[in-house]
Amino acid sequence: xxNQELIGKWSTPVENWIERGAVRKFAEAIGDPNPLYVDExxxxxxxxxxxxxxxxxxxxxDYGVIDGLVIPTEGLxxxxxxxxxxxxxxxxxxxxxxxxxxxSYSRSGSLGKMIFLIFEEKGVTSQGEILFxxxxxxxxxxxxxx
Amino acid sequence: MRYPVGTSLPTLIxxxxxxxxLVKYSGASGDFNPIHTIEEFAEQAGLGGIIAHGMLSMAYxxxxxxxxxxxxxxxxxxxxxxxxxxxPGDKVICKGTISKVEEKEDGEYVxxxxxxxxxxxxxxxxxxxxxxx
Numbered sequence: 001x002x003n004q005e006l007i008g009k010w011s012t013p014v015e016n017w018i019e020r021g022a023v024r025k026f027a028e029a030i031g032d033p034n035p036l037y038v039d040e041x042x043x044x045x046x047x048x049x050x051x052x053x054x055x056x057x058x059x060x061x062d063y064g065v066i067d068g069l070v071i072p073t074e075g076l077x078x079x080x081x082x083x084x085x086x087x088x089x090x091x092x093x094x095x096x097x098x099x100x101x102x103x104s105y106s107r108s109g110s111l112g113k114m115i116f117l118i119f120e121e122k123g124v125t126s127q128g129e130i131l132f133x134x135x136x137x138x139x140x141x142x143x144x145x146x
Numbered sequence: 147m148r149y150p151v152g153t154s155l156p157t158l159i160x161x162x163x164x165x166x167x168l169v170k171y172s173g174a175s176g177d178f179n180p181i182h183t184i185e186e187f188a189e190q191a192g193l194g195g196i197i198a199h200g201m202l203s204m205a206y207x208x209x210x211x212x213x214x215x216x217x218x219x220x221x222x223x224x225x226x227x228x229x230x231x232x233x234p235g236d237k238v239i240c241k242g243t244i245s246k247v248e249e250k251e252d253g254e255y256v257x258x259x260x261x262x263x264x265x266x267x268x269x270x271x272x273x274x275x276x277x278x279x
Contacts, residue, residue, distance in 0.1 A: 032205070032212075034212060060174070081204055
């Protein structure tokens with residue numbers, strides 16, 4: 001079971017550099033040829049004035065660790081994912097990312113007892129402005145609780 | 147109003163997903179959970195074989211939205227529920243519809259409903275997105 005005292009505790013923010021090569025590889029992996037992610041000349045002329053990252057790239061960043069929080073790696077189901085952006089992620093910028101376990105509750109369902117974990121993440125610029133927030137619902141099934 | 151409510155976005159068909167696509171996504175995303183890449187592991191986990199990353203399908207649906215937005219609009223909100231598993235060999239058919247348009251102080255907001263389904267019409271993702279023009 002999840003230690004209830006850890007709920008709401010933020011991880012120490014981690015510095016993430018939005019690397020051009022990483023964004024290009026990600027865009028390739030999702031098969032998205034959007035020139036805003038890879039074509040510098042095109043992107044410079046766009047409203048953003050630079051290359052940007054695909055929205056779901058935010059999920060790949062390092063959000064740090066919460067001391068004492070142990071989540072099993074097997075038997076987890078990603079139930080929901082939400083992002084809220086103030087603006088796109090810019091290639092070349094530094095974003096400080098952290099997360100917390102917002103809430104946790106259990107329910108009985110078709111898969112037996114399920115524990116719902118609602119994680120909240122945020123990305124903050126070096127100037128301290130919130131760039132994006134996100135929410136991830138992860139479901140632990142009985143098998144993963146052992 | 148830029149686009150009337152009910153307007154359908156161009157459908158995007160991704161796949162059929164290959165195991166190599168999942169290897170590439172694992173590397174690019176850093177999600178190396180072996181249920182997405184190692185057949186024996188996925189079998190033992192009771193999944194009946196490899197399953198695709200949910201976030202890969204979300205990225206596919208995201209492409210429908212960002213293609214529509216082009217360089218004119220910003221994606222403000224994007225959220226999905228993962229409804230069913232996607233497996234190698236599946237095509238993921240991604241669709242979007244405009245559900246609401248709202249004029250606000252800082253721009254025109256276009257609300258979209260998005261869905262991804264397999265060829266057999268199994269819904270794998272349902273969600274929504276908000277664009278600001």
